Amino acid sequence: MTTRKVTMLNGDGIGPEVMDATRKILEAAKAPLEFENAEIGAEASARFGTNLPDSTVDAVQKSGLAMKGPTATGIGSGQQSANVALRKRLDLYASLRPVRSVPGVKTRYENVDLVVVRENTEDLYAGLEHIVVPGVVESLKIITEKASSRICRFAFEYAKKHGRKKVSAVHKANIMKLSDGLFLDCFRKASRDFPDIEAEEVIVDNLCMQLVRNPEKYDVMVMENLYGDIVSDLCAGLVGGLGVVPGANIGATTAVFEAVHGTAPDIAGKGLANPTALLLSSVMMLDFLDLTPQARRIEKALDTVFREGKVKTKDLGGSANTSEFTRAIIDAMV
Ligand code: NAI
Secondary structure (H helix, E strand, O other): OEEEEEEEEEEOOOOOHHHHHHHHHHHOOOOOOEEEEEOOHHHHHHHHHOOOHHHHHHHHHOOEEEEEEEOOOOOOOOOOHHHHHHHHHHHOOOEEEEEEEEOOOEEEEOOEEEHHHHHHEEEHHHOOOOEEOOOOEEOOOEEOHHHHHHHHHHHHHHHHHHOOOEEEEOOOOOOOOOOHHHHHHHHHHHHOOOOEEEEEHHHHHHHHHHHHHHHHHHHEEEEEEEHHHHHHHHHHHHHHHHOOEEEEOOOOOOOOEEEEOOOOOOOOOOOOOOOOOHHHHHHHHHHOOOOOOHHHHHHHHHHHHHOOOOOOOOHHOOEEEEEHHHHHHHHHHH
8 A cells, every 4th residue: 555645734723732633543543644744834934934935835735635733813914824825825726624413512413414615716705805985895706617617516526426415506696696607507517417416506595594404405515715614614513613523625636634723822732622623634634545444443433432422622521631532532443
């Protein structure tokens, strides 16, 4: 079996702690991976004067595979977020967030199993804004055929690979007839190449209401950047929040797997962080690499620890620290 190199981007705050835990569990699962470190975030800023050095971008481009911890972004500091910069420079056009119920984490629903596919490169997120006259601001929503087609195709390909039955296009084309209309056209065209997968269209506000009432109605959902930003957090809320939800940003040649929570400055350095989100992202990475036995091994061990409920970190109402939780998962591996 060939060994794949993974670039580890620790990030800030609890980043190094959750990365270290995840790496130990990947090693215990005997995943054929080789790790190299590269810097991102505050530590990189101190050493290189930028939160995303060229050497880091080069390393990820070369390995084609990275795991990333959260990075701190100052509000209104003028510094671009390292996350956004990394996505742009590597053209990581698809944000992928599978959202599944976690055994032992009590929420309103027990069998949530959704996937949010979010376009990552355009829409209102392009940040093209200007002041027309004092008191009037214009913000431009950019939607292109190229980006819409590739994200819709990505969603169908993902559905096919993972045995999913339905892809829903989420839109507001009843109001934004040109921009969201173009997105829907691209969705319809992509769907023709996947006749075995049901293609459905749903207006974004209706989707939000339906999701909180009947999340089991949906399967894979594909949408523009801003709707994806909001809907993906709504979905995370259905299963217990950002601490138990994995994520990935994927491009044509590079994939970055990361937790979606932040740097948790209030608990950083105290050994209290819950590594579950990053660990689940690493399971996504193993599946992406078709390392199915190792992926299932970690997933099952995590399920066992959660189901037994004896070893839980503080954020989930327990008293275990990061290393006790990591040890429990390694011990639960069969
Ligand atoms: P946050 O997610 O860091 O923290 C919110 C709350 O959740 C805190 O009480 C924290 O202790 C807790 N928490 C988060 N992750 C946890 C974990 N793994 N285990 C246990 N508890 C956890 O969000 P906040 O405070 O809004 O942001 C802090 C910093 O993180 C900011 O600088 C922000 O820009 C950055 N951030 C980075 C992200 C990324 O790199 N992907 C995503 C979100 C925020």
